[in-house]
Amino acid sequence: MAHPARIAVDIRTVSHHFDLGGTPLPVLESVDLKVEPGEFVALLGPSGCGKSTLLRLVAGLERPASGTILADGAAITAPDPSRILVFQDPTLFPWLTVWKNVASGLDARGILGQNRHRVDEALSLVDLGAFARAYPHQLSGGMAQRASLARALVHDPALLLLDEPLGKLDSLTRLMLQDEIVALWQRVGFTALLVTHDVEEALLLASRIVVFSDRPARIKAAFTVDKPYPRHRDDADLVHLRREILSALGLAIS
Structure with a gap:
């Protein structure tokens, strides 16, 4: 297949809310995030905090209530085949x-x-x-x-948006597909943005991990994962990073 141009994503002061019977429910608050061309970024945070909503905004399926999202410098206003969203269910x-x-x-x-x-x-x-x-x-x-x-x-696609694509799979299948997604990313050359609740999955796949707060989601911390592939979950550096990420998520471990 052709190697796509890799998209840079620039999320600028994006806030968003849902309208629940005339009452706004804030889901994103002043999110600023730059994703470099060809980067693999994982988004972690509490369930329901707004991570999947952010993917939908980047895909162009919805427009943010405020702020701007740019793909290679052009505002995202609608879906485009260069930006593809893969859901948890195969559909x-x-x-x-x-x-x-x-x-x-x-x-x-x-x-x-x-x-x-x-x-x-x-x-x-x-x-x-x-x-x-x-x-x-x-x-x-x-x-x-x-x-x-x-x-x-x-x-x-120049940008692949992955919304917990492995969340409903058994553990062995999940491990195999994690390896396959990394191999696809390396071979095809797209930019990747992954939503996951699995800290180990983020550490095995991503070059950078962004941690969000409870809803409305704000960026609490970001971690660079500077390790070659394939990665191993018992790698001492990854074990240390895991502890830091869990702490950022408010999950202290002994």
């Missing part, structure tokens, strides 16, 4: 084969005809070429999530 169409699920976005954009090879390439990237004619109910949870990743990668 595959059960009546379509794996191949047609991966092709669905290209088909909707009217560009499938001359880009059928990209579907095969995306399936190959996630090692699902042999399952192109299978249906979602014939896939394991991990395979379904790989199909969802292929559906994102078929667009050659």
Whole structure:
């Protein structure tokens, strides 16, 4: 597949709220964050603090109540195929084969005809070429999530937004897919923004980890993870960083 241009993301003083029957519920408060081209950044914070909302804003699915989000210097005002959001649930169409699920976005954009090879390439990237004619109910949870990743990668995204994509998988499948996501990021060359509740997952995948407060989310701390891949959870530096991150999250450990 083509190597996409890597997007830089600049989140400037972004605040956001939900309207609950005329009453605003603040979810983000004055968030400032720069993500460099090709960087892999993980967002950690309490459940419901606003991390997933921030991903939706970066994807262009919603507009922030205040502040600006820029992609390579241009304001994000709508969704774009260069910025793809992968959800916790694979959300595959059960009546379509794996191949047609991966092709669905290209088909909707009217560009499938001359880009059928990209579907095969995306399936190959996630090692699902042999399952192109299978249906979602014939896939394991991990395979379904790989199909969802292929559906994102078929667009050659410059920015991949990952909203707890491994959160519902069993631990062994999760460990395998963590390795696969890092390998994809290194091979394809996109910028990555990951929401996770798993501190170890963030340490194994990300080059930088940003810790958010309770809702409304504000950035409390940021940590650089300057370790080569593949990483090992028992690495002394990662164990030390884990303690610091848990402390920033308000979870003191002995």
